[in-house]
Amino acid sequence: MQHGPLKLKLQLLCGEGTAMGPGKADLLDAIGREGSISAAGRALGMSYRRSWLLVDEMNRCFRAPLVDAVSGGGAGRGARLTEAGRAALTAYRDLEAAAAVAADTDAYRLLVDAMLDAPRPQGAGAGA
Amino acid sequence: MQHGPLKLKLQLLCGEGTAMGPGKADLLDAIGREGSISAAGRALGMSYRRSWLLVDEMNRCFRAPLVDAVSGGGAGRGARLTEAGRAALTAYRDLEAAAAVAADTDAYRLLVDAMLDAPRPQGAGAGA
Numbered sequence: 001m002q003h004g005p006l007k008l009k010l011q012l013l014c015g016e017g018t019a020m021g022p023g024k025a026d027l028l029d030a031i032g033r034e035g036s037i038s039a040a041g042r043a044l045g046m047s048y049r050r051s052w053l054l055v056d057e058m059n060r061c062f063r064a065p066l067v068d069a070v071s072g073g074g075a076g077r078g079a080r081l082t083e084a085g086r087a088a089l090t091a092y093r094d095l096e097a098a099a100a101v102a103a104d105t106d107a108y109r110l111l112v113d114a115m116l117d118a119p120r121p122q123g124a125g126a127g128a
Numbered sequence: 129m130q131h132g133p134l135k136l137k138l139q140l141l142c143g144e145g146t147a148m149g150p151g152k153a154d155l156l157d158a159i160g161r162e163g164s165i166s167a168a169g170r171a172l173g174m175s176y177r178r179s180w181l182l183v184d185e186m187n188r189c190f191r192a193p194l195v196d197a198v199s200g201g202g203a204g205r206g207a208r209l210t211e212a213g214r215a216a217l218t219a220y221r222d223l224e225a226a227a228a229v230a231a232d233t234d235a236y237r238l239l240v241d242a243m244l245d246a247p248r249p250q251g252a253g254a255g256a
Binding site: 002005006007008009010011012013014015016017019020056057059060061062063064084087088090091092094095096098099100101102105106107108110111112114115116117118119120121122 | 215230239244249
């Protein structure tokens, strides 16, 4: 999540894994929109294997699965967000919004005022 | 920065570079404590080259340099935080603290209650 020059990354850790983070939340959004894990992955420029692994990790990190994948052939595998999936996605977006209040502080304004828009070229350092 | 399972990463982008982030803030802390870039890098398990590059990137991203490196031989190179460096470090820590209010929201509690402490083993999926 980005606010001007401020980039905020929120992750919910689950043992060695990550239950939720920016990539997983975007994937949930895309699954809700696209109706399948493969189409969601494609929409995000992600391999099917990678998107499937992210879904699997999420499902294993929550008490109830977030994505219900309808396996089997025919017209391709479909997938949809469960009620737990929709609730977790909404809560994660709310959490991001809560953290973003950092961009409305004097500390943020002080940093932005002290920064340049782009790095000074190497060798032109101001006393470095 | 971590609060229970919540990991928060704040970066201030500067063109293609990063003016400030968790690693750079820790390095500023260590330079303030150790009095040199090499000792600070060592304390953080970072090569001298890597710590020097981080300092150089910071100095080039701010109007005034954050670290004043006394180059030259003798008893080794010393370095200290400038007034701008101390101000930027304090502001960044304040910014982190402001973002951390996210951990005091219903959204956070909902997510934590829905999560497991560690991922369920592969193959034991609840409907995955």
